[in-house]
Amino acid sequence: MTTTPEQNQYDLELKGITKHFGSFMAVGNLSLSVERGQFVCLLGPSGCGKTTTLRIIAGLEEPEKGEVWIDGRRVDDDPPWVRDFAMMFQDFALFPHMTIRKQVAFGLEMLKRPKEEIRRRVDETLATFEIGALADRKPDTLSGGQQQRVALARALITQPRLLLLDEPIGSLDFSLREAVMLELKDVQRRLGISFIWVTHDQNEAFSLGDLVVVMNHARIEQVGPPEAIAERPRTRFVAEFIQGNNVFEGTVESVENGNARIGTPSGSFDVPVEDAPLLAPGAVVTFSVRADILSTRPQAEHVNRLEATCNAVEYLGAIRRYDLQLEDGRSLKYEQFRSAAARIKEGERVSIGWRVEDGVLHASPSAPSDEHRA
Ligand code: ATP
Numbered sequence: 001m002t003t004t005p006e007q008n009q010y011d012l013e014l015k016g017i018t019k020h021f022g023s024f025m026a027v028g029n030l031s032l033s034v035e036r037g038q039f040v041c042l043l044g045p046s047g048c049g050k051t052t053t054l055r056i057i058a059g060l061e062e063p064e065k066g067e068v069w070i071d072g073r074r075v076d077d078d079p080p081w082v083r084d085f086a087m088m089f090q091d092f093a094l095f096p097h098m099t100i101r102k103q104v105a106f107g108l109e110m111l112k113r114p115k116e117e118i119r120r121r122v123d124e125t126l127a128t129f130e131i132g133a134l135a136d137r138k139p140d141t142l143s144g145g146q147q148q149r150v151a152l153a154r155a156l157i158t159q160p161r162l163l164l165l166d167e168p169i170g171s172l173d174f175s176l177r178e179a180v181m182l183e184l185k186d187v188q189r190r191l192g193i194s195f196i197w198v199t200h201d202q203n204e205a206f207s208l209g210d211l212v213v214v215m216n217h218a219r220i221e222q223v224g225p226p227e228a229i230a231e232r233p234r235t236r237f238v239a240e241f242i243q244g245n246n247v248f249e250g251t252v253e254s255v256e257n258g259n260a261r262i263g264t265p266s267g268s269f270d271v272p273v274e275d276a277p278l279l280a281p282g283a284v285v286t287f288s289v290r291a292d293i294l295s296t297r298p299q300a301e302h303v304n305r306l307e308a309t310c311n312a313v314e315y316l317g318a319i320r321r322y323d324l325q326l327e328d329g330r331s332l333k334y335e336q337f338r339s340a341a342a343r344i345k346e347g348e349r350v351s352i353g354w355r356v357e358d359g360v361l362h363a364s365p366s367a368p369s370d371e372h373r374a
Helices: 050-058 100-110 115-128 144-156 174-191 202-208 226-231 236-241
Strands: 010-021 024-035 039-043 065-070 085-088 162-166 194-199 211-216 219-224 245-256 259-264 267-272 284-290 304-315 319-326 331-337 349-354
Touching (some): 024 050, 050 065, 100 115, 174 194, 211 236, 219 236, 236 284, 245 267
Parallel strands (some): 085 162
Antiparallel strands (some): 010 065
């Protein structure tokens, strides 16, 4: 069934997508809904299936199972050129011998639009992206920022609903990346189309994404806004993949008043069980607590306590990260803002505490990973 654009609230829907290469599963029963005008980042380690997912959306790979819907239309049987998307590649992949005007016209020429329409729309697009003055130049005479605008203009001239971007700023200089990210975010907001951006860089995903999709081994581990991914990691994998979490593994000793007491080699700690009401004593679980939420001056509310010795201090610009060694030899990360007065020196003993509600219990690894929560 096809919905009209007015009825449809999704730019993209993936329903139960599975893709194997031989016996290797690259994408496993993956479902994802992207509402209108969302900036979505597919985040995960190398080989987890991000690019394959992007290529399936584009129609460059065919899944064995599942459905792809773009703008309310099922497109599984459509070739790439009639699907309503554009693609931006790593380092922009501009055609080296073509003038900027020709590059920008390329998409419309492929669609065989009338010459007059192409001329008019190219002029408009060159103006929109403020690259009119570059129209007769070749890409190798442009700066990185100018090349990026040309690539965007070339991708977006056909006015697609979706822009697919595969590590588009992967090898740009650090100094250029910030500016490029801000500009891309601004373009996405202005045009109101959805961007699906593949990256393995969590900082990129967190600063750009309205929605971050964390993938691992062909599956989605968690979908949500950056804050939810950072502050409430759903699984052990997400907690370990996202920087700044301390992960504990232990056995449930008791469950009372909505909290579980979990015995770990470093001590016993209380963690809320709101999302795991059926948890029983004896279950092996993991939970995490963020390094920036720990207190080195524990008060009565910080019921979870540890003693530690400072092993090393790392200065990361806005924050200091401390590697603390616990009495059982394990290490614990603690982060504080650069401006914080109470600094810890190497070799110093510290008391650490956190509130019950600061701990996040993880779903068990066997929980169905495609039943993600936003
Ligand atoms: P990266 O960040 O390294 O690009 P990714 O998350 O985008 O990784 P994919 O490129 O989607 O990962 O690949 C997922 C898995 O599928 C990898 O193990 C890869 O080797 C495998 N794969 C991808 N394409 C093919 C292919 N055409 N033939 C065989 N295996 C493939």
